[in-house]
Amino acid sequence: MSSPSPAGGAGQAAMSLRERKKAKTRRAIQDHALRLFAERGYDATTVESIAEAAEISPSTFFRYFPTKEDLLLRDEYDPMLAEAFRRQPSGLAPLPALRAAFRAVATEAGDRDLESALFRTRLAMTVPAARARSLENMLSMMDLLADAVAERTGADPSGPAVRVFAGAVIGALLPVLLAWVESGGETPVADLVDRALSLLEAGLPV
Structure with missing residues (x-):
């Protein structure tokens, strides 16, 4: 079980940091995908190849992008x-x-x-x-x-x-x-x- 978030500004700052990290990961996945789309074409680019380029697992990919x-x-x-x-x-x-x-x-x-x-x-x-x-x-x-x-x-x-x-x-x-x-x-x-x-x-x- 995770520990409770600190109260007040510290908790808000921690949440903000988590959100920033998630946004950074989401953007990195998207950037790698767009590069592969440009190189190979949309249909020829698989989720697996995008995940490999972004150095994440396919399951992590689907946590950020359902499709x-x-x-x-x-x-x-x-x-x-x-x-x-x-x-x-x-x-x-x-x-x-x-x-x-x-x-x-x-x-x-x-x-x-x-x-x-x-x-x-x-x-x-x-x-x-x-x-x-x-x-x-x-x-x-x-x-x-x-x-x-x-x-x-x-x-x-x-x-x-x-x-x-x-x-x-x-x-x-x-x-x-x-x-x-x-x-x-x-x-x-x-x-x-x-x-x-x-x-x-x-x-x-x-």
Whole structure:
């Protein structure tokens, strides 16, 4: 049996350290996988070969990524976005706050991370198994966004207004990702997202 965590700040610091270590391992596994995908192709790369490259066991791999497709779909950006959204000034309405949050996350991610995200997004759109799991990923992001908006506005997170708002944002992001992949990353994703959300903010004038 493990010993109880220390109380107060020390316990929080220990938990933070564990989470950082887990995030570092998760990122290392993903980096090795993406390198192998680029070298061998997605279908030819096995979970066993990824685990070997990352110097972990296949069982450890599955503790971090339930399936190979999750390597393409899971990242830290959704919680980063929710946190950046919460940091925006309280006077901002949800859409302007969300635009600012996306811009902040893109800046924080940096060019290398965005290049990796572009590669993952391209594969996620072309690998049938990943496309099938994308809906689950989008629904999770919608729930995360609905909770953040409800927290900001005091509205019911399960109410129709909040759910429709979150769904509209997710819907706006789909053509953004497609345009980003088609441009080969030439147009910054932060600009594409901002343009899409500005259309939502303007009531989708068509």
